[in-house]
Amino acid sequence: GAGVSQSPRYKVAKRGQDVALRCDPISGHVSLFWYQQALGQGPEFLTYFQNEAQLDKSGLPSDRFFAERPEGSVSTLKIQRTQQEDSAVYLCASSSTGQPYEQYFGPGTRLTVT
Amino acid sequence: AQRVTQPEKLLSVFKGAPVELKCNYSYSGSPELFWYVQYSRQRLQLLLRHISRESIKGFTADLNKGETSFHLKKPFAQEEDSAMYYCALSGRNYGQNFVFGPGTRLSVLP
Secondary structure (H helix, E strand, O other): OOOOEEEOOEEEEOOOOOEEEEEEOOOOOOEEEEEEEOOOOOOEEEEEEEOOEEEEOOOOOOOOEEEEOOOOOOEEEEEOOOOHHHOEEEEEEEEOOOOHHHOEEOOOEEEEEO | OOEEEOOOOEEEEEOOOOEEEOOEEEOOOOOEEEEEEEOOOOOOEEEEEOOOOOOEOOEEEOOEOOOOEOOEEEOOOOHHHOEEEEEEEEOOOOHHHEEEOOOEEEEEEO
């Protein structure tokens, strides 16, 4: 079947705009992870869902970041009032178990804030 | 707090030469260690985990708790091994306890 998909693949936003990034996990995967990858860095954990429950959001850098997965499938990462430091690749991953090492990654959304 | 370091941003070797990608970690407990790989224009994917003790694509990695290291090795590098390699650590729970290193770009020259 299809892997994890993310949309849009590229997003340019002016500083102060709100953006919404979508993740479609592999069908049936109960766990979903969001990561932020700044240029030249490894991915950094943002938040984790098991089905519709957000079990860990400790990695979200500020209250401008919000994630949801209302029906336990598609997830949206929303960033309000974007800042230049939000420029990064946002990766989504899903797993059939709760184990992060078994996660399958999407292609990422590259966000550029100008 | 857990941390993963990869001292080399870029490592270039010739085809057929041995390669070692270094990874050191800090964690107060018994972590699980992993290597992820990202080939050009492909997605990040798991290469191997220390618990399985497998050899994947000729790569091996041994967890050295005394030196807190998990170096990735291959005796004879191939051009198709050129990629970004990330070392990662998982603590007791998920989420913030899953930490990636900054990555090393391996370039295998013909």
